[in-house]
Amino acid sequence: MDDPLQRQACQTDLVNRLSTSQLAIAACLALATIACAPSDTPKSVDSATQNARIALGKRLFFDARLSATGEVSCASCHNPRLAFSDARAASQGVHGKAGTRNAPSLLQTATERNFFWDGREQRLEAAVLQPFTNPVEMGLADGALMQRVRAQPDYRADLQAAYPERGDAIGEAELGAALAAYLRSLPRDRSDYDRHAAGDRDALSAEQLAGLEVFRGKAQCASCHLSTGAPATFTDDGFHHLGVNDAAIAGRVAQLLQELPPPGPTLGRTVLSRADIAGLGRFAVTRKPADLAAFRTPSLRNVAATAPYMHDGSVATLEAAVDQEIYYRSLKHGRPISLTVAERRQLLAFLQALTDRDYVASAQP
Numbered sequence: 635m636d637d638p639l640q641r642q643a644c645q646t647d648l649v650n651r652l653s654t655s656q657l658a659i660a661a662c663l664a665l666a667t668i669a670c671a672p673s674d675t676p677k678s679v680d681s682a683t684q685n686a687r688i689a690l691g692k693r694l695f696f697d698a699r700l701s702a703t704g705e706v707s708c709a710s711c712h713n714p715r716l717a718f719s720d721a722r723a724a725s726q727g728v729h730g731k732a733g734t735r736n737a738p739s740l741l742q743t744a745t746e747r748n749f750f751w752d753g754r755e756q757r758l759e760a761a762v763l764q765p766f767t768n769p770v771e772m773g774l775a776d777g778a779l780m781q782r783v784r785a786q787p788d789y790r791a792d793l794q795a796a797y798p799e800r801g802d803a804i805g806e807a808e809l810g811a812a813l814a815a816y817l818r819s820l821p822r823d824r825s826d827y828d829r830h831a832a833g834d835r836d837a838l839s840a841e842q843l844a845g846l847e848v849f850r851g852k853a854q855c856a857s858c859h860l861s862t863g864a865p866a867t868f869t870d871d872g873f874h875h876l877g878v879n880d881a882a883i884a885g886r887v888a889q890l891l892q893e894l895p896p897p898g899p900t901l902g903r904t905v906l907s908r909a910d911i912a913g914l915g916r917f918a919v920t921r922k923p924a925d926l927a928a929f930r931t932p933s934l935r936n937v938a939a940t941a942p943y944m945h946d947g948s949v950a951t952l953e954a955a956v957d958q959e960i961y962y963r964s965l966k967h968g969r970p971i972s973l974t975v976a977e978r979r980q981l982l983a984f985l986q987a988l989t990d991r992d993y994v995a996s997a998q999p
């Protein structure tokens with residue numbers, strides 16, 4: 635609870651409840667302050683140390699020496715100019731090995747609750763470490779990451795500044811925390827849509843404004859890609875399936891279940907190297923039939939910069955992705971959503987307004 639308003643509300647609530655007892659108001663306030671102290675933030679560090687962690691995270695993110703071949707960094711697949719995605723259908727890691735999934739933008743990680751298309755990880759600090767050892771990503775052996783970082787003399791001062799108390803006790807967990815701090819520190823919510831939401835009447839063109847209406851109204855996109863909230867995330871953090879290809883997987887589910895590792899890094903390795911298991915979607919994590927071939931609703935922020943689309947990158951253009959969404963989401967509703975040519979154009983114009991042009995224009999954030 636690091637939102638001051640929330641904390642204040644919590645304190646007022648506690649004081650209201652306690653004041654019926656004989657406790658003095660002063661004691662109540664003291665108690666409320668303790669009870670309402672931020673609990674989910676790690677022990678607070680001073681801003682210089684926090685900045686050093688972000689700088690360390692950034693350095694790790696762009697460092698190809700931390701891969702088996704010395705050629706692949708996080709940024710190879712999460713390019714800032716593409717809103718931290720790559721332009722491939724499925725990403726390519728060390729030795730040119732292709733994975734099974736499309737690299738998502740990382741600009742939303744600060745507000746996301748589940749990571750990866752199947753939501754197999756809830757902690758960003760853990761999610762950021764998995765690519766190092768995934769054979770189709772950076773391909774390091776278990777334990778090799780820390781050795782590599784220590785072997786580079788140029789990291790010594792960065793590690794010391796980021797974790798001044800830890801000395802030699804710095805391990806992968808600290809590197810994960812630094813990478814997560816870097817991703818959370820990336821500026822976001824700077825699109826034309828955000829300027830519109832903040833009251834700038836000229837931020838969106840007439841066509842984009844009409845597109846926002848279509849998005850929220852007739853096309854019902856906002857029922858999953860939520861456009862409420864300040865700032866809106868354009869996702870419901872949920873998992874949904876299109877209902878196509880279910881039959882193809884259905885016959886094999888029993889067999890695939892036997893080959894399915896439990897959630898954790900091993901699951902990630904299997905998912906990214908086996909297309910059939912990757913196709914199980916959320917089911918690979920929960921094993922609930924309703925989650926078969928269900929995938930996380932991606933945020934549509936920066937969507938115009940992240941082609942190709944969908945969990946497997948199977949849709950090449952934004953136009954085709956929107957058409958597919960209209961078609962299959964209509965099927966799911968049991969009644970067609972039919973947009974006029976103008977409405978479709980407006981919808982596409984609106985999606986362009988979700989791009990943070992500062993990233994797209996810059997070489998590095």
Ligand code: HEC
Nearest residue numbers: 707708711725726727735736737738749750751762765771
């Ligand atoms: C070979 C390409 C590749 C490399 C290298 C790579 N990633 Fe990714 N990343 C992906 C793909 C593909 C996914 C989606 C995987 C999935 O959903 O199963 C992903 C997903 C993620 C996610 C989850 C995002 C979300 O919204 O769910 C995070 C966080 C992430 N990567 C961070 C990193 C970091 C940090 C590094 C470097 C240590 C890195 N990635 C290296 C391709 C790559």
Ligand code: HEC
Nearest residue numbers: 853854855858874929930931932943944945955959960963
């Ligand atoms: C029932 C929830 C739901 C509704 C309604 C919905 N979407 Fe989606 N959308 C999803 C999910 C889930 C995915 C990911 C599907 C996948 O990868 O298999 C997705 C993917 C997308 C993508 C690809 C994004 C990317 O990064 O790959 C676009 C673009 C998109 N939706 C636009 C729309 C538009 C436009 C509408 C309205 C016509 C809409 N969606 C309605 C849930 C929904």
